[in-house]
Every structure is written in structure tokens, then in C-alpha cells.
Amino acid sequence: MGQGQQEKVATSLAGAVSEEISASLAPVDAELERRYPGDPGTRQPVHTVYVPGDVFAADTVRSWGDRALAALDQHAPDAESFAAVLGLSDELAEPVHARVRAKLEREPIEDLRVDFEDGYGNRPDAEEDEAAARAARLIAEAHEDRTAAPYMGIRMKCMEAPVRARGIRTLDIFLTGLMEAGGLPGGLVLTLPKVTYAEQVTAMARLLDAFEKTHGLEPGRIGFEIQIETSQSILAADGTATVARMIQAAEGRATGLHYGTFDYSACLGVSAAHQASDHPAADHAKAVMQVAAAGTGVRVCDGSTNVLPVGPTEKVHAAWRLHYGLTRRALARAYYQGWDMHPGHIPTRYAAVFAFYREGFEQAAARLARYANRTGGDVMDEPATAKALSGYLLRGLDCGALDIGEVARLTGLTRADLEAFAVPRRGDLTASA
Numbered sequence: 001m002g003q004g005q006q007e008k009v010a011t012s013l014a015g016a017v018s019e020e021i022s023a024s025l026a027p028v029d030a031e032l033e034r035r036y037p038g039d040p041g042t043r044q045p046v047h048t049v050y051v052p053g054d055v056f057a058a059d060t061v062r063s064w065g066d067r068a069l070a071a072l073d074q075h076a077p078d079a080e081s082f083a084a085v086l087g088l089s090d091e092l093a094e095p096v097h098a099r100v101r102a103k104l105e106r107e108p109i110e111d112l113r114v115d116f117e118d119g120y121g122n123r124p125d126a127e128e129d130e131a132a133a134r135a136a137r138l139i140a141e142a143h144e145d146r147t148a149a150p151y152m153g154i155r156m157k158c159m160e161a162p163v164r165a166r167g168i169r170t171l172d173i174f175l176t177g178l179m180e181a182g183g184l185p186g187g188l189v190l191t192l193p194k195v196t197y198a199e200q201v202t203a204m205a206r207l208l209d210a211f212e213k214t215h216g217l218e219p220g221r222i223g224f225e226i227q228i229e230t231s232q233s234i235l236a237a238d239g240t241a242t243v244a245r246m247i248q249a250a251e252g253r254a255t256g257l258h259y260g261t262f263d264y265s266a267c268l269g270v271s272a273a274h275q276a277s278d279h280p281a282a283d284h285a286k287a288v289m290q291v292a293a294a295g296t297g298v299r300v301c302d303g304s305t306n307v308l309p310v311g312p313t314e315k316v317h318a319a320w321r322l323h324y325g326l327t328r329r330a331l332a333r334a335y336y337q338g339w340d341m342h343p344g345h346i347p348t349r350y351a352a353v354f355a356f357y358r359e360g361f362e363q364a365a366a367r368l369a370r371y372a373n374r375t376g377g378d379v380m381d382e383p384a385t386a387k388a389l390s391g392y393l394l395r396g397l398d399c400g401a402l403d404i405g406e407v408a409r410l411t412g413l414t415r416a417d418l419e420a421f422a423v424p425r426r427g428d429l430t431a432s433a
Contacts, residue, residue: 048338065108079093082351111152132177151188156192195246226254264281304341365407386421
């Protein structure tokens with residue numbers, strides 16, 4: 001065939017065949033769009049801090065930051081000593097240490113949950129009523145004076161019969177208090193613990209729907225996290241997997257799945273000495289959670305360690321190394337959020353997160369730049385990988401591990417460009433290349 005001649009294209013199927021197939025798959029298309037909308041593209045906090053309802057105060061966020069800074073000053077006062085404890089490379093030692101200190105001064109907590117469940121226990125009704133109202137007032141005031149953590153809310157009691165009415169009342173008092181103080185703030189997060197049946201999730205969705213109707217709020221305005229901490233939340237009585245059913249039962253309101261290390265481990269009979277987020281039982285539960293949540297827009301959160309960095313320096317260093325290692329392990333497994341139980345955990349949370357993103361930053365930026373510019377390299381990336389690379393850079397930017405200037409310098413991309421690569425619509429992956 002001579003140069004410039006067009007190749008003859010032949011087909012065998014009538015156009016009606018394609019049209020009939022598309023019509024037959026229309027319900028599936030709609031189902032995919034409804035059930036698997038993809039990641040929402042919003043910021044995901046790197047951790048959640050739980051503070052008992054009777055302990056939460058106006059200065060809690062700042063107090064945790066100050067206590068974390070004091071721990072650093074006492075047990076690792078400079079970059080060299082901090083890096084030696086955690087095994088950071090010489091290249092990472094100074095930037096990680098500097099960013100950790102800056103984070104503790106600027107934004108020590110990314111997500112705070114005022115706890116009215118295990119951390120609070122059963123109190124007289126009048127006492128819990130007052131604590132719930134106070135939590136609403138303090139959170140509203142924190143948003144007003146701009147001292148709030150980016151995400152804040154409460155963990156209520158579960159939907160099981162003995163505490164159901166108490167949990168519902170606490171939630172009602174809290175949300176009503178926020179409305180009376182000016183409305184529901186951005187970053188509001190609610191946690192429903194100890195879920196065993198999907199019907200309990202449906203009940204929570206209906207409860208929030210009723211609240212929205214009462215106050216004339218947009219339907220679906222209030223979302224909530226489902227806490228996975230019972231065996232029934234992973235495997236139902238009939239032997240079927242449960243988590244996906246719970247996500248659907250939330251009727252679009254589920255925002256996260258939080259793994260409860262100690263309740264889940266105890267439920268399976270794991271002895272106290274071996275209850276940890278890296279136990280095989282924990283890995284299985286989180287793998288089920290991860291697969292069930294994939295593509296739904298629901299995020300997965302890892303559990304915590306109960307080994308506290310307190311006492312003499314040697315003991316603090318051992319606890320720091322444990323926490324750092326568990327956090328790095330979780331990040332490698334794509335669990336980008338976890339629980340922190342003590343201010344002393346905050347330095348190693350941020351050290352692990354910052355090291356994770358800075359270690360892979362240059363390689364990820366170079367690969368994404370080659371993909372965006374359609375240039376070659378030693379790795380051939382696909383659109384799905386570009387999505388992962390841009391998501392990695394965005395998470396690093398959100399938490400403070402990376403700066404937009406250095407990302408732009410190495411990629412030639414703006415944040416809007418990164419977001420376009422990170423959250424393409426379903427079926428548009430190739431179009432984003």
C-alpha cells in the first residue's frame with residue numbers, strides 16, 4: 001500500500017448488535033456508577049485521635065501538640081538523635097525532623113474523635129448529656145476561632161440493645177448542639193462502633209436521615225464511619241462476607257471503615273500479649289475491609305498500638321520504634337490512616353508518614369512526569385498507575401510531607417493536574433492519559 005493511502009476497514013456486525021448489547025448492559029452501567037463511584041478525592045487524615053468525652057477540652061488539640069513537642073525535646077532533641085532512634089537515613093534525618101516539629105506546632109492532630117464509647121464508659125445519663133452538649137459547644141467554638149483539627153466529631157455507643165437509646169440520645173444532643181451553634185461544620189465525622197449486623201448500619205442511616213429532615217438539611221449531608229471490631233463484621237453467621245453488605249446498608253453515607261485492634265483480637269480469642277495491628281488475624285480483617293471498600297469511596301483506617309511511649313528514654317525509644325514500624329508497615333499496605341492513643345505517638349506517626357512520602361517522592365514525580373509528557377523511561381506506566389502516583393503525591397501534600405513547589409518543579413504539574421490524574425471518572429482512565 002502506497003504512502004498516504006488509508007487502510008481499508010471492514011466490519012461484520014450490524015450496528016444494531018452494539019446498540020442491543022449497550023442497552024442490555026445499561027442496568028450494569030448504572031449499578032457500577034452507584035456502587036463504585038471511586039475515591040471522593042478529598043483529603044484523608046493520616047490518623048485519628050480518640051479523647052474521652054469527659055477529658056476533651058478547648059485546649060486538647062494544642063495540648064497534644066505541646067506534649068508531643070516536649071517528648072521530642074526530652075527524648076530526641078535534634079534530627080540526628082531522632083533519626084538514630086528510628087533508623088532514618090542521613091538524607092531524610094533533617095527534613096523529617098524539621099517537618100515533624102513544624103507539624104506539631106501548626107497542626108498536631110488531623111482528626112479527633114470525642115469518645116463516648118469504650119474510652120468513656122457508662123456514666124449517669126445527666127453526666128453524658130452534659131458532656132455531649134459540651135463537646136458540641138467546644139467543637140463549634142474551635143471552628144469559629146480556627147483552632148479546630150481538620151476533622152472532628154464523636155464516637156457514640158453502638159446500636160446493640162443495652163446501650164442503643166443512650167447512643168442515639170448522645171448523637172442527637174451533639175448534632176443538635178452544633179446546629180444551635182451555627183450549623184454542622186465542615187470536617188464533621190461520626191463513628192458507629194461494634195457493628196455486627198448490616199441492619200445496625202441501616203438504622204444509623206435512618207437516624208441521620210430523620211435528623212436531616214428535622215433541620216431541613218440536604219439529604220445525605222451527614223456521613224459516618226463503620227468500626228470493624230467484631231468477628232460478625234467480617235464473616236456473617238451464614239458464612240458470607242459482611243463488610244460489603246454494611247457499606248451498602250449505609251445508603252451512601254459510609255465514609256470509612258475503622259479497624260478496632262483490641263476488640264477484634266479479643267473477639268477471636270487472641271491473648272492480650274499478642275493483640276496487635278500486625279497479627280495475622282488483623283491482616284485478614286483489614287484485607288477483607290480493603291477489598292470491600294475498593295472503588296466505593298469508603299476509606300480504610302488501621303488500628304492502634306497500646307504500647308505507650310512513656311517512662312525513661314530507653315522505654316520511650318522502644319515504643320517509638322514499634323509505632324514507627326507499624327505505621328510504615330500499614331502505609332506499605334495502603335492503609336493511609338491509623339489510630340493514635342497518646343501524644344507521644346504523634347511524633348512517630350508523622351515521622352513515619354513523612355519518611356514514607358519523601359523516600360518515594362522523586363521516583364514517583366519522575367514517573368508521573370514521563371507519563372504526563374508521554375516520554376519513555378525504564379518503567380512503562382498505565383493510566384491506573386498514574387492514578388496511584390498522583391494520589392501518592394497528593395496525600396504527601398495534604399499531610400505536609402511535601403510542598404507544592406517541589407512537586408511542581410519535578411513534575412511540571414499543578415495540584416489541579418494531579419487531582420485530574422488521581423480521580424478520573426470510571427471508564428475515563430485511558431482518556432486521562
